[in-house]
Amino acid sequence: MESEDGRRYVEVRVPPRFLSDYAVTAAKNLKKRKEIDMDINRRHFIFAGAAAATLAGRATNKMGLRPLKPGEKRAVALIGAGMQGRFLLTEFLKQRNVRVVCVCDCDKTRREDGAVRVDAFYKDGSRCAAEADFCKVLENPLIDAVCIATPDHWHAYISVEAMKHGKDVYCEKPLTFTIDEAKKVIAAQKKYGRVFQTGSMQRSWRVFRTAVSLVRGGAIGDVRYVDANYGRSGQKLGGPSHPVRFFNVPENAAKESEGFGQLGEWGWNRWLGPAQWRPYSNQLAPVGVHKFFPMFWRFDDDIATGYNGDWGAHHLDIAQWGLDMDDSGPYRIIRSDEPYSLDRYHGGRRQFGMRMLFKSKRGGRDVELYHGPFGVWGTVFYGTNGIVAVNRGKIAVWQGFDATAEKPTEEIRRALQDVSYRKDRIVAESVGEDYGTDAAVKADEVLDSVLKQLETRFAAEIKRAGLYYSENQIRNFCECVESRKPTISPASVGGRSGALCILCNMSYRYDTGFDWDPVRMEIKGGNPKGLSLKRADCRGWEIVV
Structure with missing residues (x-):
């Protein structure tokens, strides 16, 4: 796949036997970032667990619709402002009974671009919020519904937490990354009584x-x-996903780390969430506003299903x-x-x-x-x-x-x-x-x-x-x-x-x-290959219904 600037997004598998050599090469190319990345990896579980605990502590039981003031519309927040997120944003802006009030993305350029699009559409002097942390969106009692357009590995966690916090949910397809997640999202809608829509738009x-x-x-x-x-x-x-990779071309690891500064250590770890940690790659998570679907993450074993x-x-x-x-x-x-x-x-x-x-x-x-x-x-x-x-x-x-x-x-x-x-x-x-x-x-x-x-x-x-x-x-x-x-x-x-x-x-x-x-x-009838229906390690982002 090519981006508008002509860069090819080609996926290359790194065989397991080469991973140790690759890690050494990547460390040399990214000497300055290595210290940061190692520190992030140690601290991420603690941070993620704290964020998850904060959300869980504020979860609600079944609750009805928030009373509206005269002339007020239901408030919607977009979480994930990539290519598909921008399409969904445009569609939500057309709806008469809701108003988009927040665009959330760990990429500053994307969330601010989304907020500008919202303000340009309404043209009434109000300002759409541009938020980095979806946890803050879910904690906001004035937001009635969320539209989730993140990569697949985040769908289930955000969906469940949104429902626990009294929000209705529109979530992109596929709804979940694992079978265990599917069962939990289904259970959460039943338990919290929220309105839920999967983005299977062909229906x-x-x-x-x-x-x-x-x-x-x-x-x-x-x-x-x-x-x-x-x-x-x-x-x-x-058809299927590909074995997990870190960089597209290991020898170009330094070049493919460009864009890390735009996300920063917090943003990159928030992008990864429950997925296993790996060094930043702009093939996996291209920053900024672009007009192509980044298929690298779509075909990564630990993030999606091809x-x-x-x-x-x-x-x-x-x-x-x-x-x-x-x-x-x-x-x-x-x-x-x-x-x-x-x-x-x-x-x-x-x-x-x-x-x-x-x-x-x-x-x-x-x-x-x-x-x-x-x-x-x-x-x-x-x-x-x-x-x-x-x-x-x-x-x-x-x-x-x-x-x-x-x-x-x-x-x-x-x-x-x-x-x-x-x-x-x-x-x-x-x-x-x-x-x-x-x-x-x-x-x-x-x-x-x-x-x-x-x-x-x-x-x-x-x-x-x-x-x-x-x-x-x-x-x-x-x-x-x-x-x-x-x-x-x-x-x-x-x-x-x-x-x-x-x-x-x-x-x-x-x-x-x-x-x-x-x-x-x-x-x-048994599971001879030990097939797993859930993540072995969610790095602190455990889904609790």
Whole structure:
């Protein structure tokens, strides 16, 4: 990946046997910082524990909405002002019943930039706060809700503490980094009675709602196979996360430490939080306001789950929705039988081909979900009476034949890409431009016409499905803050779709399959590889519900 100034953000794995030599090299290049870093590492646990204890000591039980003064709106704070955070900030500014009053980020440039954007939008002379410490945001009784757009490893802790402090929460997907965190966020929403929304925004898109309505309403019969496609085939950013790295290129460690001064020792340790300590790298945590998604942390084993928790959090979520599994999940994870990757970035991990088995709620045969690479379609449902394929700005429906008579093959999947498969059975299709990473819904007359056609033809099936209706994920959250009704993606839903991402990544990372209890969210039948469902060491940021 490249930034606007042309710098390439390439991830390089440092084999464990080289780590000691690397540490010596890094220490020489960063002699001045070594003393600081060593001191930080010793003191961080004490500091983090004190900050966590302070928050825990001020936690609340269930509480209602704060009374507002005449003309006052609900106060929202943004925590995490990176690329996605700025998108969410723009969306929250559009909402009529809330007002953004604070932007929080450990990077001074980012939080101040966010505050300026807020002031420029409202233009009423008030000043948006620019805060470094999210703990202070959570302690503020005048803030009603928070929007969390930090890297994944912070989602759960901040979400739980926010709810304990009487705040409603909008949290980016994937909801959590570990299964243990998912269970705790779900438990916290239940215990503290807060309104919670996961940023699985495709649930508020008409094209996905229509596709899932057709599937849930029975338009294609009983679903037996599902494809969830994400990750770049044959490239360094495949499906799973990569082994933990410190610097991109060890010999350039001094150069990659540039930007540390902008965060400082406190800021860098606050960025890391529960993740294991390592020297600062501007590849991992680029400072300042930029216009690219820093995929380095997205693919770091100790911070995120690769494309499984990125695009997988979207397409696996649609699969879960279509299978009516918001209260359940798979019962078995099957290891990929694809070749091991020879790419030096991947640590020998397979990149695609993991499968999950679900018990069909309609009875009969199990449902098999397959993870494949990016393509035209994000999620594909194969039923006993047809196929529904969907992605951002795209939908295609086939009907009138048993698409489960044979297991989907690569040949069938290729034919689906250009909609050349079973043309005699196509009901309607619209394959527009690739949205890329754009999260905004675009005007598309062809797609609109196709959706109207499907909504008319399958009106009975759509009514039978009876899906939750939301046109905008953030607007839905803000409306529910006032109504106190459940959102379209509460913690119970976001936690389980996030669990799919985590289970998928675990299968690749440890090259294994296992049986799963979808109700208890636990491994069944023994754990021969000692797979962990929680962090071994959270460096003082223990999540307590």
